Amino acid sequence: MLGITGGWGAFSLRKLLGIAIIFLFALVIILPSLIIKGLGSLRGPVEVETQERVVRLWDQARGEVIVLPLETYVAGVVAGEMPAEFELEALKAQAVAARTYTLKKIEEARAKPDSKHPQADLCTDPSHCQAWVPEGVLRQKYGFWRGLRYEKKIRQAVEATRGLVLTYQGELIVPVYHSNSGGRTESAAAVWGYDIPYLQSVPSPWDREAPRFRNTVTFTLAELDQKLGVNLSVVPAAALIPPKGQAIKVEEYTPTGRIKTIKIGNKTFKGTELRQLLGLSSTDFTWQVQGDRITFISVGNGHGVGLSQYGANGMAKEGKNFLDILYHYYRGVKVEKR
Template sequence: MRRTLFLVIAACVLLVLILPMVVLNIWRTPRVSIKTAGPGIRVKMHDTGKVVVMPLEEYLVGVVAAEMPALFHEEALKAQAVAARTYTLKKLSSSVNSTHHPGADVCTDPNHCQAWLSPLAMRRRWGLVQYWSYHDKIVSAVKETDGMVATYRGKLIEPVYHSTSGGRTEASSEVWKYSFPYLQSVVCKWDKQSPRYLNTAVMTISQVAQKLNTNLGSVPAASGGAKSLLKVLERTVSGRVKTIRVGDKTYNGTEFRRLLGLSSTYIDWETDGDKITFKTKGYGHGVGLCQYGADGMARQGKSYQDILTYYYRGITVEKYD
């Protein structure tokens, strides 16, 4: 009886004290290591404002974890790793220190640089069990593309990317003021599995007016009512809204999308009384690498080189000198 009681107590001690310590130690220690040699990169943390120096490859693991779903195919993650490395090295090679993050090479604000996750943030996002498989998967993607970048005529490219193209990517000249020969519109037939492929947003006329900071009070009384409120003046080659007239004001497509909080500039709509249902395809600016398209290509057997050279026309995937 005493022996049994002793064994029960010992088992309880093991479960309560020792086992959690073992689990915690496993939780804290990565199973797959990455290269830590070489110069560090100065990263400004968006949440704290602190500048942290870390190895480039460690930084890239955090970027891939933040920018692309970890459940994606390994080749898609490799393509993302190369894009992220190219972006970072291009920043490092610039002689101009950004006014957005003085004293740092990059920041973790996705509105300015690339998003980034710490190991702790990864565990919180994925949970303890999935953290191990996802972390190892991303580390492998970074390691297996070690030093690989995307170049055009010997120079690092602007490796912009977005979530979901909606069937076709956009040329950079249609979204921004600059044009690059490798950022052209291409058909994307692999991103239909994206949860953001089709999106809807319902707003009243007054809500649209408020978001656009314009007066549309007289529109419903006018001929055609809400149907006459919006008129697309020009679409891009890919079919996205380039310029649109709302009431007596004209907006470019990206501004219109931003002000209304829509998923993309692939915009159509239906009206019902004073309500407008916006229907959009895709998610993001649509230029460059389509992430869900990359995953779809990878699942059809395409390599990360195939993916990158498809979305970035005329580039070379090579080792960085």
């Protein structure tokens, strides 16, 4: 009797162990897959995708054109352009701006292909088009469960604004945006030299909460000479220090106090040009000289025109919805379905 009882006990133990392994497999592998499928990832349901307008995207990382449903692409732009932890209403505003920009670029590409990506409507280079990240990147960045929650929130923002775009006098606008304006956005005329009625300067006090509200970058005078093709190394230190120093002198400011033109040594630079050459975060900058080193202190991050992303998040925290945000940063526009 003891032998028989011991045999059955061992069998039961093996059976229980097998059940436990199957349960753990289901918990670790199958359940997350079902959750992802149920919640919908950045790609969204296939049966919906086949009915959507598509975007031809030049993926620089892969070196090829990929075709995506419009709303799937917009979700990838929101994930790439705006911090996923931002408020839902801010993400909605970003989704509308991204969708409008996308459709505008598609219109332009179909009329005249872009020389940088002639076979595609847009590319993944944020300096040329919009930033975009593929499915799964947020899970890699934030961890599986947190990333999954962010994916769901972004999908919610995109779905809640599906088809909504910004127009001015019936035409799609160019809905430029930036990280933070430093307290007040800039007009298109001040930055690019031509007026756009809906891209005017507006207050954005919420930007002061941005982590990169104030930024510094330091060079030796020799490094600055090399970057700009000037000869400040031989100039007396007093000539470099504002406001009396003449070796570096602002010649013109924009209406919001950003630097429009500046003379350094014997050369004159546009503020936007100098920002690019030196990698400054904005054209709202001052400088300090200490010995043979010069430090540029910038306020804000980006060109400052259009939607401020940190401003949008600040407005959302105060209870404003995505329409309030869009109508504040883009003047005289309409939000409509296309």
